[in-house]
Amino acid sequence: MIRYTLTCADGHQFESWFQSADAFDGLAMRGLLSCAQCGGGGVKKALMAPRVTTQDHAPAEPDVAPVPAQAQRARLSEPANKTEEMLRAMRDHLARNSTYVGGRFAAEAREMHLHETEARMIHGEAAPDEARALIEEGIPIMPLPFIPPDKTN
Known part of the structure; x- marks a missing residue:
């Protein structure tokens, strides 16, 4: 690595x-x-400056990149900037108001568009060709700018 x-x-x-x-x-x-x-x-x-260690001299400090001043002030659990704050708000809204449908996203979106099932907020995965087909059919979808919380480790 x-x-x-x-x-x-x-x-x-x-x-x-x-x-x-x-x-x-x-x-x-x-x-x-x-x-x-x-x-x-x-x-x-x-x-990048290389980190060279000889047998006689161990590194005086851990092999860690300097932390920007803004990040030093914030706790790791807090957003580091306005963009992170907005993405976190979107992720929280998604978790509270949407249903994860996994690989059935394209089928579920199509069924709702055709009024075969009740409309509701959903999120999931779609292959690029499936997403393209949904857009060509006029079904409103958009990619998420983050990995949904239920898909992260």
Whole structure:
């Protein structure tokens, strides 16, 4: 495993772990990396100072990246910025007011659109081709900007 400090096109800096340098390169070439703060693309490795340890001298401090001043003031359970606060509010609203339907999302959305079942708020998963078909049929859907709480570990 390897940890990289990364930056997005908007200048946000964050860290992420990768299985190997090749794994990072492969994800980056396919455009599968996004910013942990804004979700934007253009993610690149930031300049990092190597951590070198000799047998005679152990590191004086743990191998941890510096924490931004804003994050030092906040507890880990508190949102670090306005974006995190808004995403948390959306996630909480979803948990309180929506039903998770898993892989049946496309079928459930279609049944509600055709008035075959009562309309209600749902969330779940759909393959890209299923989502495209729903949009082409005029069924209003949208991707979530986060992983639903019931799908995180």
